[in-house]
Each structure stands twice: as C-alpha cells, then as structure tokens.
Amino acid sequence: MTHRLIACEECDVLHRRIVLNAGCVAHCTRCGAELFRSRTFHIDTVLALTLGSLMVFVIANAFPIVTLEMKGARNGSTLFGAIVTLCREGRPIISGLVSATTILFPLTELMIRLYLFIPLRQGRLPARFHFFARVMQTIRPWGMIEVFLLGVLVSLVKLSSTASILPGVALWAFAALTLLLAAILMFDPRHLWDLAEELAGSPA
Template structure:
C-alpha cells in the first residue's frame, strides 16, 4: 500500500481511493479486486513498545547464558549462541556460522533496536530522525529473522543427544522459547501502521512549528 496525501493505491489493481477512516476491527477492501487496503490496528500499537522491550530483555538472556549443558562420562560442556558460532567458524563452516550469526543475532537485534528507536518518540508524539528509512529497513528485515528456525534445530539436536548423554536445558533455551513467541507477535505488526502513528493528527513537532509560525505572524 502506498499512501500519498491521504490517498491509498490498491496493490492488486492500482485503483486509487481516499484513505479510509476505520473503526476498531474494521478492514477496508478494494471495491474492484477485493485486495485489502487497510485495517484498524486496534490497541496493538500501544502494546508493541512493551513487547519490544521484553523481547530485548529475553534476547540479552538468550545470548549471555548457556543454551544447554551436556554431561557425558563425567565431562561437562556448555555453550552460548556466540560460542556455537565461533565453533562453526573454527571447524571450517564459516558460511554457516555467518548465516547463524546474521539470522539469529544481528537481524533480530537490529529489528528490536529500530522498533524501540521508533516507538519511544512516537509514544511522545514526535517523529524520530530517519523515520521513513527505518520503517523501510524493518520491512526489508522481516523475512530474515529466523530465531524460530534456530530454536527448532536446537530442540532436534537435544532430542538426538539425550540418548547418548545427559542434556540439561539452560536459561538461554527458555529465553529463546519466550523470544520466539514475542517476536512472532512483534514482527506480525504491519510496518505501514507506523505511518498511521506518525501522521494521524498533529504531533508535538507540528505543534511547535505552528507556534513558531504564529509568533512570526
């Protein structure tokens, strides 16, 4: 959906409509092809910031604490996500290590950091610098965060190892479980909703500019 001066362009047939004013739970569809034009975000926008902060906390736990502890014949071994990446790189699998590093650490961290950077000023009624570029970055990174794929791989590995050694789940594993759930909710938020937050009604920046213009008149 492209929004220009209150207009909405249908992604299915390029029909142009005035941007609809929706009530809670309402969804606007194109009269020509039925493509969804817009939907009311409800209270999701207000819940997004605390969910993003909670995700950052779980993300820190997931990366600072051991994922699992393995005991085999009296020997103990435990590792963190960063340790697993270094191990993969040391065993000649640099491409796999880079992929794991990007999809489970760098991209999710960038997403959550950008979310908090955008949402904190928007909650105060101001638009942060670089707003449009960062919303576009969020849209581009959405398919690349693969924490749930990593979690599934860890669970499969634990099941296979449990028959040969004693495997104890670490704090990071439970943090990854919670992080997967929260990221699913956070990432499901349509980045186009940021434009509604930023441009529906005057912001504090707009009010200041209006006051300055009045003072000059």
C-alpha cells in the same frame, strides 16, 4: 485537508482511506485484497513488547542454551560460543549466516523499533524516519530465531539417545523471544506510517 489515499498492493487501484471501527478490515473494491485493518495494537503495547524482547534477547545470548552430559563430562554453550566454534571448525559461511539471522538482524530490528517508537509515543517524528522504517521492513524477514529454535529442538531430540541433556536458561529465553516477536509481528507496520503521517501533518 488532504485526502489520504492507499494503493491496493495486488492491483494498484487507489482508494480513499476511511476510519475503520475496531476489528474491521478494508478490502479492495476491484480484487478484494486486504487494504488495511483497524488499529488493534496501541503503541504502548508494541513498545512494551519490544523492550521485553530486548531483555529476553540479552538473557538468551548470555546463558548456555543447553548442557550436554556424556561419560561424566559436561559441556554447555551459548549461541555466541556455538558461532565461534562453527567458525573455528572451518564453516565460516554457516557461522556468518547463523550470527546474522539470530543475532545481528533481530537485534538491529529491535533497536530500530525502539528508535522509532519512543519518539513517536512522545509525539515527535524521529530523524530519518522513512529510512529506518524501510530498513526495519527489509531486515524483518531475515530474523530467523524461530527457525533456529526449531533446529535446536530437533538436534536435542536426536542427541537425547547418546547424551543426557539439560536445557539451559537460554533455551527457555529463545522460546519466550519467539512468542514475543510473533506478538510484535501482529502489529501492522502500516500503522507506523499512519502515526508518522499524523505527526507530520500536525502543527509542531
């Protein structure tokens, strides 16, 4: 029987882990910082949220975000179309940043999540678990779909005086995606490591 230890992220004191009752939080005995919480999410819930996010992500990128109507002319654009336009207009850095923070990083995070959670749910430890779990943690802050959505909404309010605006399917999809990603973030990543530890410790 191994003693499972956890270090306080604030002051590095080591504590022995205990099993918490539902809704309880463990705090550091020296500085009072939060150490860990009881498992509030089941892996099935996170997996369902991840699959739902991926589906909504595809819809958000396949349809126009908004259609502008001005002097009889209509112009709609998808996120990818907007990125290509930015690049063509001589703004490759902004175009690269938008594509990385709204497509590349969120999609990579969701794919890694699926890669990790599907085998874990089946009771298997996925190959290179530690590497992919760390990559997921590293890129997580760089997914900025909610910032993008906020930017789009501010732009639409500004444009509303000069053109009539028809919200596209993708705009609603991005709003739904923001909520789904926020729900996924409620899952404490430490539970992922706990699951992996349990599997690594159990006989095959």
